Amino acid sequence: MQAQRPPLLEVKRNFELKTTLVKASSRPPLSGSRLKRGPDQMKEALEPAKKRTRGLGAVTKIDTSRSKGPLLSSLSQPQGPTAAQKGPKKTGPRGCTAVGSVLKNQKLAPTAPAQKPVRKRPGKRPDWDLKGQLCDLTEELKCYREKTQKLDQENQGLQEQLKEAQEQAAALGTERNTLEGELASVRTQAEQCQQKLEALCARVLELEEWLGTKENLIQELQKEQLELQEERKALATRLEEQERRLQASEAALLSNESEVVCLRQKTAAQVTLLAEQGDRLHGLEMERRRLHNQLQELKGNIRVFCRVRPVLAGEPTPSPGFLLFPHGPAGPSDPPTRLSLSRSDDRRSTLTRAPAPTTRHDFSFDRVFPPGSKQEEVFEEISMLVQSALDGYPVCIFAYGQTGSGKTFTMEGRPGGDPQLEGLIPRAMRHLFSVAQEMSGQGWTYSFVASYVEIYNETVRDLLATGTRKGQGECEIRRARPGSEELTVTNARYVPVSCEREVEALLHLAHQNRAVARTAQNERSSRSHSVFQLQISGEHAARGLQCVAPLNLVDLAGSERLDPGLTLGPGERDRLRETQSINSSLSTLGLVIMALSNKESHVPYRNSKLTYLLQHSLGGSAKMLMFVNISPLEENVSESLNSLRFASKVNQCVIGTAQANKK
Ligand code: ADP
Ligand code: MG
Numbered sequence: 001m002q003a004q005r006p007p008l009l010e011v012k013r014n015f016e017l018k019t020t021l022v023k024a025s026s027r028p029p030l031s032g033s034r035l036k037r038g039p040d041q042m043k044e045a046l047e048p049a050k051k052r053t054r055g056l057g058a059v060t061k062i063d064t065s066r067s068k069g070p071l072l073s074s075l076s077q078p079q080g081p082t083a084a085q086k087g088p089k090k091t092g093p094r095g096c097t098a099v100g101s102v103l104k105n106q107k108l109a110p111t112a113p114a115q116k117p118v119r120k121r122p123g124k125r126p127d128w129d130l131k132g133q134l135c136d137l138t139e140e141l142k143c144y145r146e147k148t149q150k151l152d153q154e155n156q157g158l159q160e161q162l163k164e165a166q167e168q169a170a171a172l173g174t175e176r177n178t179l180e181g182e183l184a185s186v187r188t189q190a191e192q193c194q195q196k197l198e199a200l201c202a203r204v205l206e207l208e209e210w211l212g213t214k215e216n217l218i219q220e221l222q223k224e225q226l227e228l229q230e231e232r233k234a235l236a237t238r239l240e241e242q243e244r245r246l247q248a249s250e251a252a253l254l255s256n257e258s259e260v261v262c263l264r265q266k267t268a269a270q271v272t273l274l275a276e277q278g279d280r281l282h283g284l285e286m287e288r289r290r291l292h293n294q295l296q297e298l299k300g301n302i303r304v305f306c307r308v309r310p311v312l313a314g315e316p317t318p319s320p321g322f323l324l325f326p327h328g329p330a331g332p333s334d335p336p337t338r339l340s341l342s343r344s345d346d347r348r349s350t351l352t353r354a355p356a357p358t359t360r361h362d363f364s365f366d367r368v369f370p371p372g373s374k375q376e377e378v379f380e381e382i383s384m385l386v387q388s389a390l391d392g393y394p395v396c397i398f399a400y401g402q403t404g405s406g407k408t409f410t411m412e413g414r415p416g417g418d419p420q421l422e423g424l425i426p427r428a429m430r431h432l433f434s435v436a437q438e439m440s441g442q443g444w445t446y447s448f449v450a451s452y453v454e455i456y457n458e459t460v461r462d463l464l465a466t467g468t469r470k471g472q473g474e475c476e477i478r479r480a481r482p483g484s485e486e487l488t489v490t491n492a493r494y495v496p497v498s499c500e501r502e503v504e505a506l507l508h509l510a511h512q513n514r515a516v517a518r519t520a521q522n523e524r525s526s527r528s529h530s531v532f533q534l535q536i537s538g539e540h541a542a543r544g545l546q547c548v549a550p551l552n553l554v555d556l557a558g559s560e561r562l563d564p565g566l567t568l569g570p571g572e573r574d575r576l577r578e579t580q581s582i583n584s585s586l587s588t589l590g591l592v593i594m595a596l597s598n599k600e601s602h603v604p605y606r607n608s609k610l611t612y613l614l615q616h617s618l619g620g621s622a623k624m625l626m627f628v629n630i631s632p633l634e635e636n637v638s639e640s641l642n643s644l645r646f647a648s649k650v651n652q653c654v655i656g657t658a659q660a661n662k663k
Contacts, residue, residue: 302624303366304651309406310371392547394622401629402639403526403558429503456528462492463510530555557582597653
């Protein structure tokens with residue numbers, strides 16, 4: 001138990017014990033064992049003294065019964081007890097001293113001497129000296145009596161001491177209880193302290209843990225700080241670099257500013273120069289247009305190109321020399337302009353039974369394209385005409401010839417997406433769009449509106465009709481506005497176009513519409529004229545200039561005639577009417593061209609829908625080009641000759657000086 005005492009308690013106890021001992025120093029000395037004893041033990045401790053005292057008393061009694069001689073002698077010489085007589089009454093609050101001394105004396109003076117109280121016995125009295133003996137005994141008795149008295153007194157003192165000791169023991173018990181109470185409270189306190197300590201320990205652990213975390217955090221922060229410092233250093237270096245650059249830039253800026261001032265002055269001068277050059281360019285453009293037109297006029301406002309298609313797969317190869325393309329005076333490098341066709345006269349050979357003689361027919365045109373000519377070559381020749389349309393001159397390009405001679409191939413090309421086989425219409429459109437783009441740099445803005453109609457049996461049909469409009473409402477040719485020369489086809493679509501893809505879509509649509517018609521009426525496409533019209537409007541807003549001109553690309557109906565000797569069935573009467581209608585419109589076209597060439601007062605435009613629709617593209621201010629398409633086959637020779645003769649007539653025509661439609 002003592003080992004578990006808190007040190008504080010131990011110290012306090014020691015201190016109190018010392019205090020008690022110090023206090024007790026004024027008391028009769030108690031042995032250590034007595035101090036530790038309780039009141040009962042003290043009583044027991046004191047008991048032997050009493051017993052001894054009683055024993056002494058008994059001895060005394062016994063001795064009393066003995067002779068009195070030695071007793072009296074011992075009384076005459078009082079020994080140890082006399083010393084004890086000095087302080088027995090010295091009792092009081094600190095009676096312990098007396099007890100101590102008594103006990104000491106008891107130890108020092110054991111009862112043995114009391115049994116022999118007379119030390120100095122005079123020599124043995126003779127037996128007869130009874131008086132002396134009595135005297136000795138009396139003396140001894142007296143001594144014993146005194147001693148008994150002293151012992152009684154001592155006993156009384158000891159009793160008192162015992163009482164005191166008991167009181168003291170009670171006080172000590174009380175003190176002990178108090179101390180035990182204190183001890184308990186101290187223990188409770190100690191427990192509380194222990195609990196507090198435990199709590200504190202837990203708290204310490206917690207704090208240590210927290211401290212650990214914080215230390216880790218601090219380490220991390222320190223690490224981060226180091227990194228940041230590094231970064232800061234790098235940034236500082238970069239900043240310095242940037243500052244240096246900035247300074248350099250500022251210096252450069254200053255020098256540049258002066259340069260800018262200089263350049264501004266130069267720019268102003270150049271702007272003036274540019275304006276002057278713009279004026280010059282415009283003048284040059286006008287000059288170019290004039291010269292271009294002159295060139296076209298020199299070439300002829302009406303030109304005829306002859307194109308012979310190649311022999312197709314499965315067709316008989318014509319005999320050599322059937323078609324010849326003599327080259328020009330400059331040799332083979334000269335583009336051919338002549339065509340020679342040989343025809344054997346079968347009637348004469350039948351009559352004479354001689355080999356059929358051949359007749360050569362020579363034709364000369366503005367240009368002849370032999371069978372191997374590419375679409376691209378053909379277009380190159382007409383691109384100048386397309387340019388004229390942009391310059392404001394009406395342009396009309398026809399494809400004339402019998403069915404199957406290559407008119408549609410020349411105009412539209414072969415469908416299928418092969419760019420090599422593209423015809424004049426898509427190529428002309430591409431050319432127009434790109435030139436218009438170039439001209440925009442000179443201040444010209446162009447817009448294009450396309451229409452595509454077919455004229456069959458003197459009725460006009462829209463090839464761009466879509467949805468419900470297909471086949472609904474007859475198309476009529478009317479003036480666009482009252483008093484205006486411009487013509488328009490009612491119920492036909494006029495579609496603004498600005499790129500090749502839009503034109504492609506229109507051609508595709510027209511192709512589909514023709515295919516539908518073909519199923520309804522046999523090969524109607526060959527029996528009708530297809531007219532692709534593009535209205536070109538150009539404007540130079542800065543100079544207030546405008547030019548409007550139509551570009552017409554016409555795929556004419558097959559020019560073949562019906563054999564007059566043929567007997568016609570009921571189904572073929574329609575075909576005859578069709579053919580007559582076609583022939584009539586084609587001959588009207590020829591007549592119109594003739595009338596224009598001869599500058600006749602009356603031009604029979606109204607004799608056919610075709611010439612009526614194209615009247616403003618055929619007149620004196622227009623440029624016209626006719627492709628005469630020829631089949632390479634010998635079986636088509638008579639139709640080829642007819643076409644060539646018609647074309648030759650047209651070729652001989654010269655239409656008056658064209659004038660651009662400038663406003
Ligand atoms: P048309 O329109 O005069 O009736 P097409 O243009 O339909 O005649 O031509 C008839 C056939 O001959 C078509 O299959 C066409 O592809 C082909 N053809 C016409 N001209 C050429 C040419 N220059 N090169 C190759 N094939 C051609
Ligand atoms: Mg055709």
